[in-house]
Amino acid sequence: MSAPRRFGVLGTGFWAETCHGRALADHPDVELVGFWGRDGARARAAAQRVGGAAFADVDELLGAVDAVTIALPPDVQAPLAARAARAGRHLILDKPLALDVAAADDVLAATRETGVASVLYATYLFQPDITGWLARMAALAAEHGPWEGALARWGGTIDAPGSPYGGSAWRREWGGLWDCGPHALSLVLSLLPPVERVAAARGVRDAVNVALEHRGGAGSALSLTLTAPAGAGGSWLSVWGPGGRHELPRFAGTPQEGFARAVDQLRAAAATGSPHPLDAAYARDVVAVLAAAQHHLDLPVQQRTTAVG
Ligand SMILES: NC(=O)c1ccc[n+]([C@@H]2O[C@H](COP(=O)([O-])OP(=O)(O)OC[C@H]3O[C@@H](n4cnc5c(N)ncnc54)[C@H](OP(=O)(O)O)[C@@H]3O)[C@@H](O)[C@H]2O)c1
Known part of the structure; x- marks a missing residue:
């Protein structure tokens, strides 16, 4: 595989525009193809401010890129990440990957089915x-x-x-x-x-x-x-x-500088076929820890705590 060059952003919120989009637009080795969001006006506004085009249809964006970066709520991110991976698009994911282990497992399965590269943008680990x-x-x-x-x-x-x-x-x-x-x-x-x-x-x-x-x-x-x-x-x-x-x-450093490193590392992982240490499997394991903690919190209070006498 070759290193992905054409990138699209899924999401039009603050982080999608100011971090993912800005870093892609400034990156010398990749092209920011555009933004997809559920609100077309917000996608157009992001594209006008940062670069690329606005896409009303997510499959249209997937058809125009080699890789996507995702800045959406985790329960929205996971199914779109699986869809993008099954379409053969490399992934830069944001944290947390999902809000439940089954959704995270499906993203991991999708990356393994198609062999696409993936990187979770764990901000600190790119500084x-x-x-x-x-x-x-x-x-x-x-x-x-x-x-x-x-x-x-x-x-x-x-x-x-x-x-x-x-x-x-x-x-x-x-x-x-x-x-x-x-x-x-x-x-x-x-x-x-x-x-x-x-x-x-x-x-x-x-x-x-x-x-x-x-x-x-x-x-x-x-x-x-x-x-x-x-x-x-x-x-x-x-x-x-x-x-x-x-x-x-x-x-x-800035989050945009870190994101540019994530882009470089995704491109290297895609070109070499060597999984990145912060890939979808890593992202899935983080979700598993969070879900276990959430499960404990959701237990009835008498089961999850011991009262002080
Ligand atoms: N790595 C970091 O340090 C870092 C920092 C900040 C954020 N993040 C991550 O980036 C992601 C995005 O964060 P955010 O701060 O931009 O805000 P957010 O509240 O997580 O997401 C807002 C975006 O999600 C869209 N959205 C919400 N529900 C949707 C749905 N059902 N279908 C499609 N789109 C939907 C919104 O669209 P509308 O405009 O139409 O409402 C908006 O574009 C999150 O996963 C967050 O954890 C990471």
Whole structure:
């Protein structure tokens, strides 16, 4: 296979236009063919501002491109990703891939049926400040022994004035577990082995605290919300083990620069036939962790917690 050159964006929202579309329009090696959205006027507006054409019919866009990037609510993304893969189009997916494991499994099956390449845009993992730090953490673990635990806080502030995510219906319904959880997991799963068991408890509004048991015995905890009060937002992570205790650094790059790297890496995966480590299988496994936490939260309170006497 050759590297995909013609890219289309599924979605016309804030992220579709300002990150996916902008990065594709600025990328020297690819062509932004256009945008598809359920609202034709929004697709036209995005195309006018960023580039390419507006497509009213998703199959028409699929017929005009080699690859699609998807910036839609996860329950909308998954069936469209499977459809695009079955049409032979390579995929850049956004997080989370889906809101249930069956939908994620179908995307994975579709990529395997046709052999298309896929990359999940896990933002942090496309930033050199972060991947450099993760490489140093891996070297320390190799020297001193594996990491034993991690603690991650991801606090979004979608109620802050001017937030582009304040009107996002799926975020309001599904909360920080599903929107911030993939970011926290992208780091935790880069440091610790796969997750085998989870438990979860609720906090105020959408806040959720998740405890994770990893293969081999390491444990981690995630505190997730999209509705942190003013002044209480922000994200941080600590990891510890025989190699000491270390804090995740900030990254200085932009999401568009990271997305351009995801495009480069998708093109390389498609051209070489080597699966990307953050492919649809990875995205499916992240959904499985989130779905397990959601399952625990949905249990009757007496089953999922022990009352304090
Ligand atoms: N990697 C990152 O750091 C990062 C950052 C931001 C967002 N994202 C991801 O990008 C995706 C999009 O996020 P977003 O912030 O743009 O907002 P969003 O609320 O997730 O999506 C808004 C877009 O989805 C469309 N939409 C909603 N329901 C639809 C349906 N049933 N059928 C077709 N289209 C539908 C909207 O169309 P209308 O305009 O017609 O309503 C709009 O174009 C999400 O998966 C999010 O997690 C990732």
